[in-house]
Amino acid sequence: MILKITQYGNPVLRVKCRAIEDVNEDVMQLADDMIETMVDANGVGLAAPQVGKEVRMAVVDVSHDPDCVSFLRVNGEDVDMKDIMPLVFINPQLELEGARESESEGCLSIHDIQANVRRPSMVKATLTQLDGSVMELESDGLLARALQHEVDHLNGILFVDRISPAAKVSIKRKLRRLGVK
Numbered sequence: 001m002i003l004k005i006t007q008y009g010n011p012v013l014r015v016k017c018r019a020i021e022d023v024n025e026d027v028m029q030l031a032d033d034m035i036e037t038m039v040d041a042n043g044v045g046l047a048a049p050q051v052g053k054e055v056r057m058a059v060v061d062v063s064h065d066p067d068c069v070s071f072l073r074v075n076g077e078d079v080d081m082k083d084i085m086p087l088v089f090i091n092p093q094l095e096l097e098g099a100r101e102s103e104s105e106g107c108l109s110i111h112d113i114q115a116n117v118r119r120p121s122m123v124k125a126t127l128t129q130l131d132g133s134v135m136e137l138e139s140d141g142l143l144a145r146a147l148q149h150e151v152d153h154l155n156g157i158l159f160v161d162r163i164s165p166a167a168k169v170s171i172k173r174k175l176r177r178l179g180v181k
């Protein structure tokens, strides 16, 4: 089922989401619905608060561009991107590595705004899967960026919080039009 995507100004986007302790039917259904919603919206990622749920789960799919990373390892082994996408994960933990790089980002909850965000170029992510197994994922490029963007959502942080003050000035009016401040 395609869910309604919450938009900038909705307080649910500012909540620190709670961990998922029990992967029950509702969580499984939510995961399916989030993938369907992300695909329908042509997004590369979607976090639970973006569909109004205050839990630590997100989905990511960057397989439209297998060259968007220079390496991808799962549990220490090189893997094909298509074998792990779409990626569904709960209670993620990230270790950030590498120099910070600036790239353009957008968000399904913030219409019509793109801005450059500086983020560390590599991540080591500990991602719990719905079956309880834990995936240690290491990568860079768009996947590293998408993981950081989605984990930010689980902590109530939006990409516009991370842009430079100068860039913020230029989008301030647009943001105000979208709702808050």
Ligand code: NI
Pocket (backbone or CB within 6 Å): 106, 107, 108, 109, 149, 153
């Ligand atoms: Ni987003």
